[in-house]
Amino acid sequence: MTLPTHARTVIIGGGVIGCSIAYHLAREGRKDIVVLERSKLTSGTTWHAAGLVRRLRPSATLTKLINYSIDLYGELERETGQATGWTQTGSLTLASNQDRLTNIKRQVSLGRAFGLEAEVVDASRARDLWPLIEVDDVIGAVWSPSDGRVNPSDVALALSKGARARGVQIFEDTRVTGLQKIGGRISGVEVGDHVIEADEVVIACGLWSREVAAMAGAHMPLYACEHFYILTKPLPEVQALGKGAHLPTLNDQDAFLYARDDVEGLLVGSFEPHAKGLPLDRLPADFSFDLLDEDWDHFMPMMENALRRIPALEKAEVRMLLNGPESFTLDSQFMLGESPEVPGLFLMGGMNSTGIALAGGAGKAMAEWIIAGEPTMELNEADIRRFSPEMNVLGALEARIPEVLGRHYDNPFPGRSMETARGQRRSPIHAGLAAAGARFEARGGWERAVHFGGEAAHLPLTFGAPAWREQVGQEVETCRSGAAILDQSAFGKIMVQGPDACVFLNRLCAAQMDVPEGRITYTQILNAKGGVESDLTIQRHGPETYLLIVGANETVRVMQRMRDTRGDYRAEFTDVTSGYAILGLAGAQARDVLQATTNAAVPDLKRFYFAPVEIGLARGWAGRLSFTGEEGFELYIPADMAMAAYEALVAAGASHAGLYASGSLRIESGFRAFGHELTPGTTPLEAGLGAFCAMGTGFVGENALRDHKPERRIVSILFDDPAAIPLHDEPIYFDGKVVGQITSAAWSYRFGRSVALGLINAPLDLLETQDVLDGFEVEIACARYTVKASLKPAKVAFA
Structure with a gap:
């Protein structure tokens, strides 16, 4: 032959x-x-x-x-x-x-x-x-x-x-x-x-x-x-x-x-x-x-x-x-998908000793992806776009991979983190957070502060009540009644510029992008089936200039989606993630603390607007929004001025909070997160985000949503028993039948028990007519726990 x-x-x-x-x-x-x-x-x-x-x-x-x-x-x-x-x-x-x-x-x-x-x-x-x-x-x-x-x-x-x-x-x-x-x-x-x-x-x-x-310039x-x-x-x-x-x-x-x-x-x-x-x-x-x-x-x-x-x-x-x-x-999950760097080049490997068991299903998933041009099933945890080029460093692989094999049989405790190849990507304020006692976890190559109080507040790891519960409770309280700094610098930042920037983004994103300068828009990027490819906020800085803020592990996939969507639009986009820090400042005293850092007036912003701001010796801009659902701002600061801004905020009385605190507050507020509630197989209507879709603007996925009647919905869940500690994916029962799974879970300091979000397919008719519905159960480690469910945020529905 x-x-x-x-x-x-x-x-x-x-x-x-x-x-x-x-x-x-x-x-x-x-x-x-x-x-x-x-x-x-x-x-x-x-x-x-x-x-x-x-x-x-x-x-x-x-x-x-x-x-x-x-x-x-x-x-x-x-x-x-x-x-x-x-x-x-x-x-x-x-x-x-x-x-x-x-x-x-x-x-x-x-x-x-x-x-x-x-x-x-x-x-x-x-x-x-x-x-x-x-x-x-x-x-x-x-x-x-x-x-x-x-x-x-x-x-x-x-x-x-x-x-x-x-x-x-x-x-x-x-x-x-x-x-x-x-x-x-x-x-x-x-x-x-x-x-x-x-x-x-x-x-x-x-x-x-x-x-x-x-050989093709692709990263694997x-x-x-x-x-x-x-x-x-x-x-x-x-x-x-x-x-x-x-x-x-x-x-x-x-x-x-x-x-x-x-x-x-x-x-x-x-x-x-x-x-x-x-x-x-x-x-x-x-x-x-x-x-x-x-x-x-x-x-x-x-x-x-x-x-x-x-x-x-x-x-x-x-x-x-x-x-x-x-x-x-690096993360003990295999990888598959189209190379983000080289269109038409598909990659599959790193099977982590499960290649024989996975070969049939993963081969089918890859074949369908090649034919359809995008995944046909939920593959987020294996999607090669979770790895940025920065993670394909031989020194990091040589250090981390033996640990990955060595921990293949580790219990997957909450709070578990790899110990090797650490410090690869650090926030501009990393040194300040470390000095304040941050406990870091390596996520997507970034060092992320999950809580403070150091090692003593973290160990021992357990499936039960974690060692950090009291510490995180203090951070949650600061996010509510004080002023807590939340380092969000790992979020991706993508600048979009050009004469067609607005019409290009209206094609790419589900929300209306033709908004006034100084406006922040919350939106999703969808695939042709109406599934969520990314969850993001977009700032309009000028007639032809926008800044996208995307999740920490979404930059690569968003850049690829933009490349595939651009066509003849006169728009350029650039990853500027490393150029800026993002500091969340959450809590009832956030404005007072921010004002105490400067003699310049802090702008009086409506929600989802931004304006220039001075913070001590630094200059950036402040957006009126908060991923915690509490009062506050997001502060966007050039990376070289971030420590100056951070030091000014601390001197003015700001404290610290980590990802565990913001996660608890996010779930109480009912905020959806990509990779959890929002996935390529979940539509905005299923997630309760239909109001953020500007029908008629011609965005990718609009046709799929037009006659879409959700047969699944995201619900807020409150456990009755404080001893129940869900993590993720636990089955949800109603009337003795499995009707869905937990998508996110955390301890609620507001209610003194676990709170969660879940995707369910029944009984939607009852949920539509009742603010709170009993009769659900969640199974954790072969034990059933009774829960309440609602289409409303937990802090509203169960108050």
């Missing part, structure tokens, strides 16, 4: 991910697809994966993708004749402390939102299900009967066979040496001197994806680590199960272990706390079906854990210690 000179779609990588994307593109009717594999299909990482497939995951997106994968793997053999090795064995997850038990119970509750049943069992039942384990320290477990395993290479081969049957051309031993662009858009793939012109290119080449993406922040598991020779205890019988997959996350039977022996792997990063220059150029050197000194602490849990291993003869490379991302 000869390499073509043109293809509609070229996929680089013949592992399970590349084969899945090719299969799903072809199944959707896409023609003229080429797959290029540098070695042989399944080489690299796919062939040595453990093949474990667990349905229960900590998020809605992951659960949906994996459920699809399981259904697909069961069907592929019937379609292609190629076995996938899918075997439904079930899985058993152990807990040897109360926090672990709470965490796995939370996953059970989340699964029930999707109709997945799992059973919480005691140690005795766990021993019955996995007879080889020692359970003297086990306090509970979760049995998930619908989980299973596959043979990773067979899955990839089945997908490739299905793809070939639909006309996909697959070329092995074909190394890509370069990528070409025309006018900034991907245009071709170089294989030595040969060029394949392409309408779109997909990079799915595992460990090498970051380097291949860089992932990095490899060494990953270990042992294989034993046959064990009598496993042979005694009988021919064809299997043990469930065992997960002992407190011991950093997973295990399953393998050819009458055992496979035992680990996510060890102190992982080993792998610079790619350590791999030979022809690394294919190869492994890394055994490292028993490194693996021995995990082996000791395994011996304690599975005593039969003491008599086992180890066949090999397999050490294979896998790639991980």
